[in-house]
Amino acid sequence: MTRSGTHQQSSLAERIAKLVSQLQSRGVIFSDGVQAQEIPGRGIGVIACRMVPAGEQIVQFPVTSLLNPRTAKAALLREVSDGGADAACSMFTPTATPNREEATARKRRRRDASVKTQAGKYASLLDSLSSHQLLAYYLYRARLRRDSDWNSFLDVLPTLDTFGGLPLVWAVLDHGRKRFLDYLPANTYEHAARMSKQFWGDLSAVRSIFANVEDVELFIWAWLCVNSRCLYYYMAEAPTSSDCMTLAPVVDFLNHSDDEHCSIQIYDGALATKFFGLVTTRSYDVGDEICLSYGAHTNSFLLCEYGFTLAVNKNTELDITAELLAILKCSRRTSRCHSDSEGAEIESPKLAFLEAHGYLGDYTLSLDTISYRTEVALAVSQVREEVCREPTGDDEPRARTLERSQLKAFISGMANGSKFKARSTATLNTILDDVVKNCDIMLAKANDDVECGGETRENIVRLYNERKQIACSHLRPHR
Numbered sequence: 086m087t088r089s090g091t092h093q094q095s096s097l098a099e100r101i102a103k104l105v106s107q108l109q110s111r112g113v114i115f116s117d118g119v120q121a122q123e124i125p126g127r128g129i130g131v132i133a134c135r136m137v138p139a140g141e142q143i144v145q146f147p148v149t150s151l152l153n154p155r156t157a158k159a160a161l162l163r164e165v166s167d168g169g170a171d172a173a174c175s176m177f178t179p180t181a182t183p184n185r186e187e188a189t190a191r192k193r194r195r196r197d198a199s200v201k202t203q204a205g206k207y208a209s210l211l212d213s214l215s216s217h218q219l220l221a222y223y224l225y226r227a228r229l230r231r232d233s234d235w236n237s238f239l240d241v242l243p244t245l246d247t248f249g250g251l252p253l254v255w256a257v258l259d260h261g262r263k264r265f266l267d268y269l270p271a272n273t274y275e276h277a278a279r280m281s282k283q284f285w286g287d288l289s290a291v292r293s294i295f296a297n298v299e300d301v302e303l304f305i306w307a308w309l310c311v312n313s314r315c316l317y318y319y320m321a322e323a324p325t326s327s328d329c330m331t332l333a334p335v336v337d338f339l340n341h342s343d344d345e346h347c348s349i350q351i352y353d354g355a356l357a358t359k360f361f362g363l364v365t366t367r368s369y370d371v372g373d374e375i376c377l378s379y380g381a382h383t384n385s386f387l388l389c390e391y392g393f394t395l396a397v398n399k400n401t402e403l404d405i406t407a408e409l410l411a412i413l414k415c416s417r418r419t420s421r422c423h424s425d426s427e428g429a430e431i432e433s434p435k436l437a438f439l440e441a442h443g444y445l446g447d448y449t450l451s452l453d454t455i456s457y458r459t460e461v462a463l464a465v466s467q468v469r470e471e472v473c474r475e476p477t478g479d480d481e482p483r484a485r486t487l488e489r490s491q492l493k494a495f496i497s498g499m500a501n502g503s504k505f506k507a508r509s510t511a512t513l514n515t516i517l518d519d520v521v522k523n524c525d526i527m528l529a530k531a532n533d534d535v536e537c538g539g540e541t542r543e544n545i546v547r548l549y550n551e552r553k554q555i556a557c558s559h560l561r562p563h564r
């Protein structure tokens with residue numbers, strides 16, 4: 086199997102050369118100082134093949150040659166208008182066709198003219214999809230049909246196997262790997278669960294519009310290619326910023342580094358053409374890899390979204406949201422957590438209070454800092470429940486009113502929170518002690534599991550080692 090999943094005769098270098106030359110014929114300009122090649126352990130990457138100074142533009146794309154919702158939508162609508170009613174019927178599900186009665190009378194109405202008059206309705210069907218959904222469908226369809234303008238791009242995309250390290254793939258496809266999810270720290274597990282929900286939601290949205298989207302493996306491949314390779318690209322018609330995405334073949338060969346190495350620029354050229362350019366922000370020697378920062382991401386995020394972790398990550402943090410929420414959910418400091426007959430947590434006034442003040446969730450520590458959100462949650466964890474409820478009458482004890490105003494003063498930054506410090510430290514120590522113990526247990530389990538080998542084990546071990554390191558760095562001073 087090649088990177089795109091089909092049997093190919095040509096080498097990777099030949100396929101990259103073919104893609105580059107096809108893009109050049111579409112007006113894309115590449116600097117002669119860079120080349121894409123396989124890099125052990127990182128797939129394809131971009132290497133400097135001469136000294137490349139800071140400020141050199143290494144790629145320039147006319148924006149019309151990018152593959153994004155705008156260009157994909159135009160291509161799909163062109164197919165419908167060129168192929169007539171047959172093309173529309175083969176592409177869209179009968180229930181999604183612009184008009185259900187029309188669908189039942191479709192045979193009678195198979196005329197190009199009728200499709201053309203429906204073009205606006207097909208366009209609004211496509212507009213009902215998010216950018217991620219539309220692009221994933223576009224790649225899915227292109228891979229199935231092998232007759233698109235993007236064949237040479239498809240030939241250099243990674244295989245589904247390449248995504249085997251992603252928790253989402255374990256969850257959706259299993260192949261004996263679903264149980265590895267239990268090795269993940271709670272926040273990574275939850276991230277994977279959110280992605281899983283989004284994936285199934287996207288597949289069902291795409292299926293509600295397009296016919297024949299049966300192959301889940303092919304769809305997850307397409308969905309992950311979009312997820313891991315798209316760049317931010319502003320389009321006025323995009324409903325949200327997360328819909329501002331584009332694929333830029335070859336630019337998407339740039340691997341991630343948590344140092345900023347290149348910048349993306351959008352600018353106007355001659356004849357009202359808009360360009361998308363990639364410019365270096367430092368100089369490179371021959372053989373250096375040119376990288377891009379995908380963002381200030383933790384290893385937990387990188388593993389879930391891209392399937393790798395960094396040996397040294399500047400953005401490392403310890404997420405204790407699950408641990409702190411478990412404490413906050415307990416209705417009283419001294420009592421055990423209540424649950425109703427279904428086992429669901431009884432609504433907690435503390436959680437409601439945190440939510441009302443914008444501090445519910447996302448409790449983290451870095452090596453040398455405790456986030457303010459975490460400090461606030463620790464303070465809330467130690468007050469009585471009644472303090473978190475707004476008083477209903479004038480007969481509230483003064484001590485409670487005072488404690489609430491001290492808490493609010495801390496949350497709003499009007500007080501330094503010294504009143505809460507000692508108990509916050511004690512609660513945090515208890516949490517961190519448990520974190521360290523749990524890390525040791527999970528590290529032993531992952532190391533003993535002979536099937537959880539290679540990069541999967543390496544990534545899991547890395548996540549727990551960094552959790553442990555951060556936990557210990559905060560435990561030490563208070564012991």
Ligand SMILES: C[S@@+](CC[C@H](N)C(=O)[O-])C[C@H]1O[C@@H](n2cnc3c(N)ncnc32)[C@H](O)[C@@H]1O
Nearest residue numbers: 126127128129313314337338339340341391393
């Ligand atoms: C935008 S693509 C980069 C090009 C990719 N290497 C390829 O072969 O096509 C993102 C993917 O590259 C890999 N990757 C990127 N940065 C990496 C890094 N620093 N270490 C390991 N793998 C990395 C991951 O598989 C990620 O999902």
